[in-house]
Amino acid sequence: MEPRETIREYAGDGIVVTWEPGRCRHATECVRGLPAVFDRDARPWIDPSRASADEIVAVVDRCPSFALGYRTDDGRVRTAPAE
Numbered sequence: 001m002e003p004r005e006t007i008r009e010y011a012g013d014g015i016v017v018t019w020e021p022g023r024c025r026h027a028t029e030c031v032r033g034l035p036a037v038f039d040r041d042a043r044p045w046i047d048p049s050r051a052s053a054d055e056i057v058a059v060v061d062r063c064p065s066f067a068l069g070y071r072t073d074d075g076r077v078r079t080a081p082a083e
């Protein structure tokens with residue numbers, strides 16, 4: 001089996017945002033949707049503490065490549081579909 005691509009995790013209040021760099025298509029949906037959270041000039045570039053879990057879920061759901069995902073404390077999960 002192929003090794004899994006690296007997935008990075010960024011913890012916020014009630015949510016963990018995941019990001020798989022190899023899938024990112026730089027469509028900037030995330031940056032346009034929540035610039036306070038997704039800031040390419042910041043390190044780390046994702047700071048989930050700057051918005052509510054619901055706001056982050058709404059924007060991550062627009063990521064077309066599934067580079068972004070999440071797990072919320074209330075059980076919502078977004079992961080990339082199996083290939």
Ligand code: SF4
Nearest residue numbers: 024025027028030063
């Ligand atoms: S929306 Fe997804 S594919 Fe686009 S820049 Fe953000 S993480 Fe990358």
